[in-house]
Amino acid sequence: MANEVKSLNDECGVFGIWGTPDATRLTYDGLHALQHRGQEGAGIVSNDHNQLHRYRGLGLLAQVFEDPQTLEILNGNSAIGHIRYATAGSHSINNIQPFLFENISNHFAISHNGNLTNADTLKRELSAKGVQFQSDSDSELFGDLIEVSEMDNFTDKIKDAANRMRGGFAYILMATDAMYAVSDPNGLRPLVMGKRADGSVVICSETCALDQVRAEFIRDIQPGELIKVDGDGIKIGHYTTDTELTVCSMEYIYFARPDSVIHGVSVHEARKRMGARVAREHPVKADVVLGVPNSSLSAAIGYANESGIPYDMGMIKNQYVARTFIEPTQKKRERGVSMKLSVVKSVIEGKDIVLVDDSIVRGTTSRYIVQLLRDAGAKSIHVRIASPDLKFPCFYGIDIQKPSELIGANYSVDGIRDQIGADSLGYLSVDGLIDSIGLKCDNQYHGLCTAYFDGKYPTPLYDYEAMYKREAKRLHLYEGMD
Structure with a gap:
């Protein structure tokens, strides 16, 4: 998965x-x-x-x-x-x-x-x-x-x-x-x-x-x-x-299967629109568009269609490797990623690459993938993320509850670009995300939870409030905190 x-x-x-x-x-x-x-x-x-x-x-x-x-x-x-x-x-x-x-x-x-x-x-x-x-x-x-x-x-x-x-x-x-x-x-x-x-x-x-x-x-x-x-x-x-209604926007970005429909919105079509929108917001000259398999492929197709840059299958994921996210050390997790992903060198070598992904969480996987493409002979690598910069934790059912775990809470976009080793990095805007999903709601501005990107939680955080404020204040995530 x-x-x-x-x-x-x-x-x-x-x-x-x-x-x-x-x-x-x-x-x-x-x-x-x-x-x-x-x-x-x-x-x-x-x-x-x-x-x-x-x-x-x-x-x-x-x-x-x-x-x-x-x-x-x-x-x-x-x-x-x-x-x-x-x-x-x-x-x-x-x-x-x-x-x-x-x-x-x-x-x-x-x-x-x-x-x-x-x-x-x-x-x-x-x-x-x-x-x-x-x-x-x-x-x-x-x-x-x-x-x-x-x-x-x-x-x-x-x-x-x-x-x-x-x-x-x-x-x-x-x-x-x-x-x-x-x-x-x-x-x-x-x-x-x-x-x-x-x-x-x-x-x-x-x-x-x-x-x-x-x-x-x-x-x-x-x-x-x-x-x-x-x-x-x-x-x-x-x-x-x-x-x-404030349905989790990460369902559309990442979690749901692309053939699912959530509140009348096709997940696959929404992801294609996200890819197309980030192509308009962050254009770049390149030879080929790649998607990180599998959850980013819809967005990569959307980016390619909008930009006119050809899409190709430059990365392959091995479906038969054991889980990596529970490995106890970073070295073992990276080894697991290396066993899962490989590249089609003929698609990569000597090319200017647009690499489309759905999100960057900790940055370690992105850094590895960028290096993988460089080792395969990529001329340049331009990373485009079909969602906004993930800066804030989720308390509603996603397993990241501390801002310190998120690279977006600790580095600027330029800093993240340098951390992952890309030639350029562009994220979809929050407005671009909302427009791309296009959820229709009565008497509501958009019906989505976008707290992971803008810190606007739809409910009080109750038992998590004190911990979150301590970490957010330490990382200067928002101004005016008590």
């Missing part, structure tokens, strides 16, 4: 299906389409309407369910699944979802994508009530809050718990009598709904998973919504009406 090279990772992918005999197999297939969202672990919970059955493990989906019998033991006509990359919590089997909750009469399971910004506060409150945590992940807190809620019925317990959480979250819950979906008040993490020809209902992180299981797209799940699916059909409700 592309995120294994860059070391920028989204938390998870979620999938749920209600009302088909082949629920477990379809959940496996849907999770396979979402594997790019996490490679650390996977799990499935099935529902036979009397009992919930779970199987989970560490590793890629195909590794976890390598034995066909593991799927056969998951009986029922409904199921939810999860693939994980950790942003909160340790790398252990206890943190692999879905989580099961059996302390109240209505047993249920949850799958979560996102990050809670008030997790520490909630943990203290729950601990004071005697809650024994089954993991050290913030994802389980929703289930704990449901269990301690004093509301009378299960739906009201869900609403009560959801209103106590802050941050970015997309949850799917499976109870024995219904499946539920909950989106945070800003819709930061995507959720979509579809229906198959047999009438079964699917809820998942991206439309590419709907396509995988031959489900027709119905709608995006909107901020603050609580969806209930049971034998009577689909019920759309809200746990809050204090909402404002």
Whole structure:
């Protein structure tokens, strides 16, 4: 996966299906389409309407369910699944979802994508009530809050718990009598709904998973919504009406699969427009345009189309190399990158190169790639980034929460150019990003979270506020801080 090279990772992918005999197999297939969202672990919970059955493990989906019998033991006509990359919590089997909750009469399971910004506060409150945590992940807190809620019925317990959480979250819950979906008040993490020809209902992180299981797209799940699916059909409700769509712009830039559609916007087409816009904003004379595989290829095509410079496949990614982002030392990570990427020398040698990438995080991968192209005989290398300069951390489900980890927070654009060894460097502007995505929203200026680039967070940071202010002040990220 592309995120294994860059070391920028989204938390998870979620999938749920209600009302088909082949629920477990379809959940496996849907999770396979979402594997790019996490490679650390996977799990499935099935529902036979009397009992919930779970199987989970560490590793890629195909590794976890390598034995066909593991799927056969998951009986029922409904199921939810999860693939994980950790942003909160340790790398252990206890943190692999879905989580099961059996302390109240209505047993249920949850799958979560996102990050809670008030997790520490909630943990203290729950601990004071005697809650024994089954993991050290913030994802389980929703289930704990449901269990301690004093509301009378299960739906009201869900609403009560959801209103106590802050941050970015997309949850799917499976109870024995219904499946539920909950989106945070800003819709930061995507959720979509579809229906198959047999009438079964699917809820998942991206439309590419709907396509995988031959489900027709119905709608995006909107901020603050609580969806209930049971034998009577689909019920759309809200746990809050204090909402404002600010979907994570990194979904369009990097995380989502290019064949997905988020709130009516094709990810592939948006990336092509980003590439075209950065070509207009930072033109350069060159012989060939290259994209860093795989998440930057759409943007590279857009750059080439707009600039008139030919696009070519000058870089190849080996799909069969183990993950690199969890390696314990920088030397091992760089070795992993060297095993993943290689160049087509005939495309590179003696050429002035435009190298299009979707982002620069720490700069180490970019530095390596630039050197790789120079070693292959590139005459000059002009790096163009199809997103703005990544200066600010994310607290809503991306695994970088300190400005010190971001090269953009520590160096000017010229300084980054020198650090990565490029002849020139140009980033897409924030306005260019917003225009390129082109998300249409009622009564809103653009419906995107661009905090990673401009520091304008759509919510308070709660438990992260003090740490962020200390680091941001030290790095002079913005003026006028207390």
